[in-house]
Amino acid sequence: MRRRGFLGAAAGAAGALALAGCEAPPQPIEGGFTGVDVARGHAMRDGALRSQAPASVRRTRVVIAGGGVAGLAAARALRLAGIDDFALLELEDTAGGNARGGSVGGIACPLGAHYLPTPGDDAHEVQDLLEELGLRRRVAGRWTYDERHLCHSPQERLFFRGEWQDGLLPVHDVGDGTLAQYRRFAQRIDALQHAAHFAIPTLRFAVTPELLALDAVPFAGWLDREGFDDAHLRWYLDYCCRDDYGAGIAQVSAWAGIHYFASRHGFHAPGDASGSVNDSNPDRDGVLTWPEGNGWLTKQLAAPLGERLHTGQVVTRIAEGRGGVEVDAWDAASKSLVRWQAERCIVALPVFIAARVVENPPPLLTSAAAHVRYAPWLVANVQLRGPLADRVGAAPSWDNVIYGTRGLGYVDARHQTLDPTPRGTVLSWYRPLGPSSYDTGDGRQLLLERPWTAWRDELLAELSVPHPDLPALATRIEITRYGHAMSIPRPGLLAQIGAHGDRVAAGRLSFAHADWSGYSIFEEAFTRGHIAGASLA
Missing domain, CATH: 3.90.660 (Polyamine Oxidase; Chain A, domain 2)
Structure with a gap:
C-alpha cells in the first residue's frame, strides 16, 4: 500500500x-x-548468517527442520516408530508455527489457528492423534468426541443489518432471489460432491480432468459463469475463502472455493431438509477448539520431545552429501552457528524458505517455490x-x-x-x-x-x-x-503441486508442509508430516 x-x-x-x-x-x-521474531526470519532471508563458520558440530540420526504442525507430526511419527535419535529445529521460541497459543492478562488465547473440524475418514492420521489424546473414542460402535473440547453452543453469529443473527450466512430479510440462489448453490455443490472426490487431505484424491478444469479458473469467474451473482451469497463465499485461504474469490481457484464445502459438510441452504448452514450440528460439522486455539494440540505434540526440541534455531543451510546431510542453524541464545550431521533430513519448512536453504534444490522444490504465493x-x-x-x-x-x-x-x-x-x-x-x-x-x-x-x-x-x-x-x-x-490456492496451483502422492522426497531429504497441498490447514500439515516421519522407519 x-x-x-x-x-x-x-x-x-x-x-x-x-x-x-x-x-x-x-x-x-x-x-x-508479539509472537513472531521478524528479525530472525529476515536475517536468514538476507544471508547475514550463512557466512559464519560453525562453532560446534552435533550428530543425530534425523534432523527435522521446522517445528510447525508438520514438523511436530514428523517427530511424533519417528517416536511411534521407535526412532528417538532426532533433533527438531524451530525458528521461534516455541513450536507450533501458525497454530501456537499464548495468553494476555493470564487468559489463554490463540496466536493463529483456533479450531480443528472433526476429521473425516480420509484424515485417519489425524483421527489416530485425537484418539491418542483422548479426544475421540468409540462408544456403542460409533465414534464420539469429548464434549468438553467440542465448540460449545452457540457456535457462530453474524452482525447483519444492525442486529445479530444465528450462523454466518446472511438470512435476515434478504429476499426470495437471494434464498433461491442459496438453494441453487447448495444443489450445485451436492452435484459436484457426487461427481468428484473432494478429500482432506488432498493426497487422498486423484487429480482428475474435472478437478483440473475447476483449478484452471478463478472462483469468481466460475460463479459468474454459473449465474451466482447475488451480493449476499458472494460476500459469504468471499468470507469463507479469506478465512481458509487468506485471499478472496477473485484470487483463489474454483477448485479451492468448491473444495471448502465439498470436502467437508457441503452447503446447506436455509430450509433444506438436510438442515441449514446455520445449524450447529456436531455430527455434520463439529469443531474442536480450546481457549488457546490449536496451540492446545501443538503443546501436546511438543511435550514428549524434551531436549530433542531446539527452539530459537534459524536454519540457514541444508546440504545433502554422499554420506548424509548437513544442516546449519544459527542459535539465537548462543549467537553461534551449529552444524548438525545426520543420515536424513525432514524439511518441514514453507517451500519458499526450503528453496533458499537447500543447496542444489531438486526440481520438485524449485517448481513448487515458483508457483506458491x-x-x-x-x-x-x-x-x-x-x-x-x-x-x-x-x-x-x-x-x-x-x-x-x-x-x-x-x-x-x-x-x-x-x-x-x-x-x-x-x-x-x-x-x-x-x-x-x-x-x-x-x-x-x-x-x-x-x-x-x-x-x-x-x-x-x-x-x-x-x-x-x-x-x-x-x-x-x-x-x-x-x-x-x-x-493461496490460486488458479493452476493444484495442477502444479497438488498431484504429489503420499510422499514428497528427493534423495536423503523428505519434504513435509501444508504448502505441498496448495493450502494451509492442520489436517494437511499433520498428515504430510506424519507420512514423512513414518517413511524413515
Missing part, C-alpha cells in the same frame, strides 16, 4: 470509529507486536476489563462476524469455559491481508511498516460497530504478524 493509500485507510478507520459513536477510551490501551495475516488479542454490552438478536457466540468488514470477526477466548459469570475476556480478531476486494496493496509490506497503533485503530473501528463500549473496556492489545501465513 502506498503512503496515500495508507493515510486513506487510517482516515477511514478513524471515521468509522466516529460513526460508531465511540468516545476516546478513558485510559490509554497498552500493547504492541502467500497470504499475510494478522491476529490481534484484545483484553477486556469487563463484559461487553450486546445488541439485539442472537446470543454471544464463539465466532462473531461483522458483515462487510475487512476483518473476519472475533473469537471469544472464554467461550469454552463452564463458568457463566460475566467478566472480562480476550477477543481474538483475525485480519487476512492477502489480495481481495478489501485489500489490493502489498499486505506484507503493510505489516512491516504500519505501527501497532494503526492496527489498534482499525480493530476498534470495526468491532465498535456492534460493540460501541469496546474501546472503553479494552486494556491491552497484542498483535501477531505473519508475513507468509498460508499458501
